[in-house]
Amino acid sequence: GNSVTQMEGPVTLSEEAFLTINCTYTATGYPSLFWYVQYPGEGLQLLLKATKADDKGSNKGFEATYRKETTSFHLEKGSVQVSDSAVYFCALRNPGAGGTSYGKLTFGQGTILTVHP
Amino acid sequence: EAQVTQNPRYLITVTGKKLTVTCSQNMNHEYMSWYRQDPGLGLRQIYYSMNVEVTDKGDVPEGYKVSRKEKRNFPLILESPSPNQTSLYFCASSLGHRETQYFGPGTRLLVL
Numbered sequence: 001g002n003s004v005t006q007m008e009g010p011v012t013l014s015e016e017a018f019l020t021i022n023c024t025y026t027a028t029g030y031p032s033l034f035w036y037v038q039y040p041g042e043g044l045q046l047l048l049k050a051t052k053a054d055d056k057g058s059n060k061g062f063e064a065t066y067r068k069e070t071t072s073f074h075l076e077k078g079s080v081q082v083s084d085s086a087v088y089f090c091a092l093r094n095p096g097a098g099g100t101s102y103g104k105l106t107f108g109q110g111t112i113l114t115v116h117p
Numbered sequence: 118e119a120q121v122t123q124n125p126r127y128l129i130t131v132t133g134k135k136l137t138v139t140c141s142q143n144m145n146h147e148y149m150s151w152y153r154q155d156p157g158l159g160l161r162q163i164y165y166s167m168n169v170e171v172t173d174k175g176d177v178p179e180g181y182k183v184s185r186k187e188k189r190n191f192p193l194i195l196e197s198p199s200p201n202q203t204s205l206y207f208c209a210s211s212l213g214h215r216e217t218q219y220f221g222p223g224t225r226l227l228v229l
Contacts, residue, residue, distance in 0.1 A: 046219075
């Protein structure tokens with residue numbers, strides 16, 4: 001079945017530091033990959049996505065590249081801000097066919113990021 | 118404003134007392150889904166709906182029911198809640214099952 005593994009957290013950084021959150025996946029077929037962010041007390045928001053190999057998703061200074069050869073989708077940001085403090089979830093979605101759960105997002109366990117001034 | 122709303126946002130109840138968590142979206146989305154979030158496990162899908170009157174089980178459906186009588190609403194029903202259903206619940210919707218999912222603000226449930 002499908003699975004997503006994220007690096008263990010929590011991650012604590014100083015403002016302007018470089019961020020990497022590792023994400024690897026196991027899936028059949030050609031999944032779409034996502035990063036969602038959850039700010040304190042809020043629901044999940046889509047941060048970025050990539051739908052095929054070698055695609056790069058980017059938003060708000062965050063980037064992630066769909067690497068099929070390493071089954072990875074690592075999240076990076078060159079200079080984090082205090083406002084980036086949140087929980088980050090890596091997720092995948094298989095196209096869905098033949099009785100599988102259509103549209104289901106399979107999530108990693110989440111990585112808590114705290115950025116100090 | 119395009120949004121997914123959930124009610125209530127917080128709920129404390131006792132074992133066995135039936136409850137319903139409502140979910141509503143104003144984006145005319147066909148696909149809706151319920152997830153639960155537990156520490157160390159991420160989010161797991163409970164049920165989903167491809168359209169009105171079309172629902173199916175996700176990964177953790179035991180102890181839950183859903184209905185989809187109208188396109189905009191997708192309530193989650195716990196007929197006889199148990200303490201292991203204490204969790205944070207999210208409703209999500211998307212135009213179709215291949216489209217980006219938008220999440221509600223969450224419902225934190227405590228079952229005593």
